[in-house]
Amino acid sequence: MAPESLLERRLVVVTGKGGTGKTTVSASLALAAARAGRRVLVAEMTRDEALVPLLAPGSAPAGYQGREIERGLTAMCIDPYSALAEYLGLQIGLRGLVERVLSNRGFRQLMAAAPGWRELITLGKVWHLEQMTDARGAPLYDLIVVDAPATGHGVALLNVPGVVVSAVRAGPLRRNAQLVEDMLTDPERTLLLPVALAEELPTRETAELVARVRDEVGIPVDRVVVNGVVGPPFPPGLETLDALLARLPAGERCGALPPAGVLAACASFLRARHELNRGYVALVGELTGLPVVPLPYLVEGLTREAGAPDPLERLGRALLAQEAA
C-alpha cells in the first residue's frame, strides 16, 4: 500500500536519534512543501538553532517569534520557557503575575527538574499553531514540520500528553493534554516521520521506535526515511570490480594512477559500504513492515556551490519521489 502524500498532512513530526540527519530532512521537506505552494511552518526544539543556518546560511536566528525564510516558509524555535510564558499569559492574562512567577527562584528550580512539562508545553504550542487561522478563517499554516529533539527515543516527547491524561484526574492541565493527544493521534492531521541511517544501531532503534509508537502512543506512521544511502558504486556488469582489480599485481602502477592495490582497496571499500547499506535498508523495511524512502548520501554534505543544484532541493525531491511514482 503506497503511503499518502506528506503534503496532505497538517503536522509532520520528524524524529530520529542524533546524527541521523532529521534536521536536514525537516528542512528539505519544509522547503519542498513551500515550493509546492503550501504555507509551511518548520519548528525545531533545540537550544541551538540548526534549521535556519541550513535553510538560509548566515542569516539571523528565527527565535520563538519565528521568521519568514522565503515565500510561504516560516521557521521558528520553540523553547519551553517562552512557550510556558505565553501559555501562562493566555491562561491568566496578568502579565505582571506571570513574570513574577517565572522569575521566582523556587519555581525555576522546580521547573528545572520537573518531568514532562517541556514536552507538554512544546507540543501545546504546536497544537496552538495548528489551530491558528488567517483573516478568512483558513488555517494559517497548511503544513507544520516539527524537528523533534534527538534525546531518548523520541517516544518520550510524544507519550507525555497520554501520560498526563492518564495521571491527572481533572482540570485544565488534563483538558489541554487531551487536545494535544487528540491532534497527535489523528491520522487525518498528523504523521510521524522516523529518520534512520543504514547502520545497525539506527536500524534497531527505528524498529523499536515504530513498534512503541504503534503500541503506546498511537501516532500514525506510514513510512521510514533512511538517510545517507550509498548507491551502487560501479556500473552494471562490473559489480565485482574490486575483485577484478585485486587480480592485478598490487604494486603495478599505470602512469599517474595509484598502484593497483590501492585502486582495489578503494573499490572494495565503496562496495562493502554499499552492500552493508543495502542490507540495512532492507532490514528497516522488514522490521517495521513499512515502505522505506531512501535519501542519497551527499559527499559534499549540504554545502551549496555556485551553479550546482541545492542539496536540500535534491533531498526534498527524493522525499516526495515515491509519491510521484
Place this chain on the structure above:
Amino acid sequence: VNAADFAEDCLVRRRIAICVGCGGVGKTTVAAALALEAARRGRRALVLTIDPARRLADALGVEALGNRPQPLARATLESLGVPAHGALSALMLDMKRTFDDLVERFADSAEARERILRNPIYQHASQALAGSVEYSAMEKVYEMWEREDYDLIVVDTPPAEHALDFLEAPQRLLEFLESRIVHMLIHPAFAAGRFGVRLFQHGTRRVLQLMERISGIGFLQDLSEFLLAFEGMSVGFRQRATRVRSLMLGPESSFVLVTGPGRESVRQATGFRDRLEGFGVPLAAVLVNRVRIWPGGGSPPELADAGGDVDALAAAIRAACGPAVPAEAAARAALHAATGYAALVRRDARAIRDLREGAENAGRFWAQIPELAEDVHDLAGLARIADAVFRAPSEGTS
C-alpha cells in the same frame, strides 16, 4: 601527548574514564575498546554501557543481564591478548532498577519504601525526571567504584545535546529536592488544604496557587505525597549525589571526547569541548571514530589528470583478467571509484582539521580510528579499534 602517555594516565593511573560525545558516533564501541585495552594492560576493567547495539551487547555478554556486571570468559580474554591478571566485565544500565535500588537503600522505613515505589508519580518520574538517565548512570558508576572490584571503569554516557547534561543532572536533582517549593509541597499544612499559607513567602504562595489552578488539585496531592515519602531519604540521597559529583570531577576521573567525522558531529563535539573546558573539566583525549583513510596512509593523490592513463590500466586489467572482462569500462570505473573515495578521504580530513589542531595545541591526545568495511559488533572489532588508537602506524601527512 602520545598514545603511551594517554594509556598510562587514563587507563592505568586513574580509575574512571568518561566517554562523552553526541549520539551516533560509536561512543559505546569506543568505550568498550578502551576497557579492552585497559584489560590488555593488566587492569581489571569494567565498561558501563547505556544502550549498546544488540550485537555488541551479545558480544560483551550483557543482554538481559541489566544492571549487573558480566565478566568475559577467561578463554575469550586470552584470545584477545589479555594477561592473566587483567579482566574485562560489561554492564548494561537499567535506569528503573538503579532508582529502585536507591529507594531501597535510603528509604527510612519499609513503609516509606513501598509508598514511594507504588506512587504513580515515582513510576513516571524515575524515568522521566529531567536528568534521570544521567543520574542513574553516575549512581551506578559510584556504586561500582565503591565496590573496588575494578581498577578502571569506562563509562559510556547517554547521548546528550550538551556535554554538561551528564554532569549537571545530580546537581539539578539536588536543587529540586532542596528547593523551598518542594518543602512547601510536602508541608502537611499544604496537603491539608490552604490553611497556613500565610506562613509562607508571598511569591511562593502565588506559585503554588498558580500551579493548582493550571494542574488541578489532584496532581498536586499525588506530587506532595511522593515528595513527602521522598523527604525521609533526601539526606542520604543528597550526600551521595555530592560524592558522585566530586568523584566525576576529581583526580581519579578523566574525560574522553568521542566524535565522528560528519560535519554535524564535529560541530557538536567542538561545542562539547568548549563547554567542558568552561566547566573546568580536564579533557584527556579527542578520538575521532570512523574516519575514511587513504589506503596505505597519507593524503590521496590528485587524480584529475589521470584520465590519460586509463588505457594503460585497461591493458593491465586485460592482461590479468582475460578478454572476457570489459577492460576499458573497468578501468574507467576504477578511476571513478578512486576519485570518489579520495573525495571522501579529503572531506573527512577537512571536517576534523580544526578539532585536531585544537587538540594538538592544547596538548591533548588525539587519534583517528579508520572506518572499517564492516560494522564493529564483535570483540575482534573492539581489538582493532584499540589497536588503531594505541598502536597506530606513524601517520602520514594529511
